[in-house]
Amino acid sequence: MRVNWRQIHAARNSYAVLSAACETEGIVIYPVDLPANDVTCYSLNSINEPNYRDEIAHADCITIVGGPHATACYRSIAQYADYVVVGEGEHTLPRLLNNLESGGDGHIPGVATREYYEPARTTVRLDAYPAFSVTKGYIEISRGCPYSCGYCQTPQIFGHCMRHRSIDAIVTAAGRHEQARFVTPNAFAYGSDGIHPRFNKVCNLLKRIRAVGCQQVYFGTFPSEVRPEFVCHESLALVTDYCTNTKLHFGAQSGSNAVLAQLHRGHMVEMVIDAVTLCHDTGITPIVDFIVGFPFETDEDQEKTAELIAWVAQYGLVHAHRFMSLPGTPLAGSRARSLLPETEKLCGKLALAGKLTGSWNEPEIRFMRSPSTDKI
Numbered sequence: 001m002r003v004n005w006r007q008i009h010a011a012r013n014s015y016a017v018l019s020a021a022c023e024t025e026g027i028v029i030y031p032v033d034l035p036a037n038d039v040t041c042y043s044l045n046s047i048n049e050p051n052y053r054d055e056i057a058h059a060d061c062i063t064i065v066g067g068p069h070a071t072a073c074y075r076s077i078a079q080y081a082d083y084v085v086v087g088e089g090e091h092t093l094p095r096l097l098n099n100l101e102s103g104g105d106g107h108i109p110g111v112a113t114r115e116y117y118e119p120a121r122t123t124v125r126l127d128a129y130p131a132f133s134v135t136k137g138y139i140e141i142s143r144g145c146p147y148s149c150g151y152c153q154t155p156q157i158f159g160h161c162m163r164h165r166s167i168d169a170i171v172t173a174a175g176r177h178e179q180a181r182f183v184t185p186n187a188f189a190y191g192s193d194g195i196h197p198r199f200n201k202v203c204n205l206l207k208r209i210r211a212v213g214c215q216q217v218y219f220g221t222f223p224s225e226v227r228p229e230f231v232c233h234e235s236l237a238l239v240t241d242y243c244t245n246t247k248l249h250f251g252a253q254s255g256s257n258a259v260l261a262q263l264h265r266g267h268m269v270e271m272v273i274d275a276v277t278l279c280h281d282t283g284i285t286p287i288v289d290f291i292v293g294f295p296f297e298t299d300e301d302q303e304k305t306a307e308l309i310a311w312v313a314q315y316g317l318v319h320a321h322r323f324m325s326l327p328g329t330p331l332a333g334s335r336a337r338s339l340l341p342e343t344e345k346l347c348g349k350l351a352l353a354g355k356l357t358g359s360w361n362e363p364e365i366r367f368m369r370s371p372s373t374d375k376i
């Protein structure tokens with residue numbers, strides 16, 4: 001049975017991870033540009049899913065769809081795909097492929113079809129699978145998040161309990177290449193419960209990565225951003241002592257404490273200001289994420305956000321996006337509110353000055369490559 005992977009730019013890291021997981025079961029997955037015999041796998045997010053719906057529905061092969069959108073909307077995806085992998089794929093996808101190879105009906109936990117669904121009974125232990133194999137990917141060091149930000153799919157897919165790849169396993173992956181980048185909801189939370197930092201664990205990790213000969217270590221930049229309240233003298237020293245990046249990426253999301261509370265962000269505006277100031281004092285450029293147009297944002301809330309954006313831009317860079325409701329999140333189904341003319345004008349002015357990237361009017365860009373941050 002030949003198994004293919006439909007190449008989609010946004011899913012390139014999923015291919016690195018899942019092809020490595022399948023390889024441990026002796027299954028090779030070939031990248032393709034169109035579905036082909038015998039099986040073609042897809043990983044879709046909420047933006048690109050409509051682009052592949054017809055292709056999957058009319059594919060002349062078995063189709064398997066996973067990814068964040070498929071996990072949140074498995075019933076609707078199962079209407080046009082043969083199998084939907086719901087949740088984490090490392091354990092479920094190889095099992096499904098083996099089941100199909102041996103003539104099974106694919107009805108296994110973690111898989112949905114038109115007539116069947118049973119939730120996965122397992123949670124993936126990161127050390128049980130390689131970070132990547134032939135195709136290099138980012139090294140996922142932690143998975144799961146104890147927070148519940150209203151717009152975010154991460155805890156819905158991976159749960160609220162933070163799991164970590166061991167230092168030995170991370171070092172093994174990092175030592176294979178000159179440059180290492182990481183995936184985690186919060187790089188500074190490595191080794192912790194995600195709420196109470198354990199910087200000694202982060203320190204041990206970074207020391208070991210440097211010792212294994214990895215020349216360029218990018219930690220706390222896309223796609224391993226940090227949370228603002230984890231930014232302190234101790235954590236910044238880890239970046240300056242052991243890492244290549246001179247920038248640090250974290251989320252503010254709003255300049256209004258009322259909005260942050262409604263989002264359940266778990267931090268306040270004052271912590272963002274402290275983090276930006278500390279970065280600046282340490283010689284690190286902060287890159288700060290904002291989301292504009294939350295459904296419940298008042299004019300006054302948005303003005304506070306614009307004020308904070310303007311302030312951050314004096315010391316670093318802003319990454320701004322229009323709110324977009326994602327399926328499976330607490331804010332699913334809600335609509336973005338309009339932007340004030342002053343907010344649009346400010347974002348445009350800062351973008352022209354090279355201080356702001358992202359799209360405050362086109363939410364789709366949020367899911368695409370960010371040229372400025374990719375090179376950090």
Ligand code: SF4
Nearest residue numbers: 145147149152154185
């Ligand atoms: S936005 Fe970050 S901190 Fe909030 S729930 Fe998502 S991963 Fe966790």
